Amino acid sequence: MSMSTGSIFIVVAPSGAGKTSLVAALLKAASDVELSVSFTTRAPRAGEVDGQHYHFVSRDAFEAMIAAGDFLEYAEVYGNYYGTSVRWIRERTAAGHDILLEIDWQGARQVREIFPDAVGIFILPPSLQVLESRLRGRGTDSTEVVERRLAEARAEIALVGEYDYIVVNDEFEQARTDLLAVVRAVQLRAPRQCERLARVLAQMQPAG
Amino acid sequence: MSMSTGSIFIVVAPSGAGKTSLVAALLKAASDVELSVSFTTRAPRAGEVDGQHYHFVSRDAFEAMIAAGDFLEYAEVYGNYYGTSVRWIRERTAAGHDILLEIDWQGARQVREIFPDAVGIFILPPSLQVLESRLRGRGTDSTEVVERRLAEARAEIALVGEYDYIVVNDEFEQARTDLLAVVRAVQLRAPRQCERLARVLAQMQPAG
Numbered sequence: 381m382s383m384s385t386g387s388i389f390i391v392v393a394p395s396g397a398g399k400t401s402l403v404a405a406l407l408k409a410a411s412d413v414e415l416s417v418s419f420t421t422r423a424p425r426a427g428e429v430d431g432q433h434y435h436f437v438s439r440d441a442f443e444a445m446i447a448a449g450d451f452l453e454y455a456e457v458y459g460n461y462y463g464t465s466v467r468w469i470r471e472r473t474a475a476g477h478d479i480l481l482e483i484d485w486q487g488a489r490q491v492r493e494i495f496p497d498a499v500g501i502f503i504l505p506p507s508l509q510v511l512e513s514r515l516r517g518r519g520t521d522s523t524e525v526v527e528r529r530l531a532e533a534r535a536e537i538a539l540v541g542e543y544d545y546i547v548v549n550d551e552f553e554q555a556r557t558d559l560l561a562v563v564r565a566v567q568l569r570a571p572r573q574c575e576r577l578a579r580v581l582a583q584m585q586p587a588g
Numbered sequence: 589m590s591m592s593t594g595s596i597f598i599v600v601a602p603s604g605a606g607k608t609s610l611v612a613a614l615l616k617a618a619s620d621v622e623l624s625v626s627f628t629t630r631a632p633r634a635g636e637v638d639g640q641h642y643h644f645v646s647r648d649a650f651e652a653m654i655a656a657g658d659f660l661e662y663a664e665v666y667g668n669y670y671g672t673s674v675r676w677i678r679e680r681t682a683a684g685h686d687i688l689l690e691i692d693w694q695g696a697r698q699v700r701e702i703f704p705d706a707v708g709i710f711i712l713p714p715s716l717q718v719l720e721s722r723l724r725g726r727g728t729d730s731t732e733v734v735e736r737r738l739a740e741a742r743a744e745i746a747l748v749g750e751y752d753y754i755v756v757n758d759e760f761e762q763a764r765t766d767l768l769a770v771v772r773a774v775q776l777r778a779p780r781q782c783e784r785l786a787r788v789l790a791q792m793q794p795a796g
Contacts, residue, residue, distance in 0.1 A: 502778070504785070508792050534794040545773065546781035558776055565753065565773030568766055570710070573754035577712070584716050586742040 385575065386473040387566050388495050389413065389480045390488045391559075393503035394533030396515040398549040402503060403482055405556045410563050413478045416469065419445065422460035435468070452494060453487050466494060478567070485536050488543075499566050500543035501559065506550035508534070593783065594681040595774050596703050597621065597688045598696045599767075601711035602741030604723040606757045610711060611690055613764045618771050621686045624677065627653065630668035643676070660702060661695050674702060686775070693744050696751075707774050708751035709767065714758035716742070 393399035454463030505511040601607035662671030
């Protein structure tokens with residue numbers, strides 16, 4: 381274990397719960413939390429920066445990483461690989477950085493197997509009615525897709541007990557404050573603070 | 589266990605760390621957190637309200653409570669009894685209220701023995717120098733008293749690992765935000781949220 385160890389936050393939500401906006405607001409407010417950067421074999425698009433949007437690697441390099449067991453999870457989509465590197469997460473957290481993973485419930489389980497101290501946060505819609513009207517309100521999905529998303533949402537919500545914290549996204553500003561509170565409280569946990577404050581604490585301890 | 593169970597927060601700090609102001613700010617911002625109300629046998633002062641500032645009881649009633657083992661801790665000061673009732677805390681938390689106890693490290697240990705889920709928060713001054721200058725700055729205490737307080741502070745700080753969260757009171761506004769974040773995050777923990785959201789969650793679970 382390194383002297384300063386960051387935390388891993390896993391944020392999971394059913395489609396339509398508002399996760400993307402909440403995570404964006406969190407990353408803006410909590411500048412010390414980094415979104416996990418995936419590895420990919422696809423070519424960078426205009427404006428994409430290596431190491432920031434993705435780690436862009438060759439197909440050979442990616443497959444070598446697969447063989448080395450570097451990936452927490454990976455998938456091939458339209459002929460390109462995408463994956464989350466266990467080693468990258470280990471290095472960033474060992475350097476004291478907090479890492480946020482925006483993944484699905486299956487990914488969350490895999491992460492927890494490798495990093496049992498990862499903090500699981502579930503974003504819950506205030507009700508199924510609200511979720512349904514949000515999904516329909518997008519106007520982009522067919523009735524069948526909306527129905528499937530709702531069924532998936534019910535199944536995901538049944539697993540809510542696997543998470544450490546539950547944030548209800550009813551009113552956005554309250555949900556944003558709540559998500560920030562969870563992240564901040566984890567940073568204030570005694571073991572982490574003791575590591576961070578080791579020098580200050582040593583100076584304050586009684587002599588002998 | 590009741591269906592809705594509040595949390596117990598224990599806030600401990602060395603003298604001069606700024607606990608009183610921080611707790612006052614917390615109680616103002618988190619209207620759902622109640623300061624524990626002590627029982628006493630002394631007469632109410634002008635403006636003091638029974639059940640709000642203290643529970644005012646007769647000496648006979650207090651001694652009956654001692655005999656019944658009702659007190660978490662009690663003391664006799666200048667001929668009057670003061671005590672914290674275990675039963676009162678149990679009743680308030682069972683009714684879903686969060687209770688905050690402003691006590692010393694010995695009291696904190698007693699509370700944790702009876703309520704192992706109580707959340708311990710330690711308020712830490714940014715350094716011993718700052719603590720010393722705060723204590724001297726009060727101008728109310730002799731050099732001997734300041735020296736004694738500093739020695740006590742060192743001993744208390746040595747026990748910081750017994751607490752769940754550490755809030756450093758360097759800049760007041762940041763410390764206030766941090767204390768609020770800890771309280772809010774505890775309220776968002778999954779087991780508590782599942783209890784609170786039981787009806788909503790039941791409606792969202794898959795059928796069958």
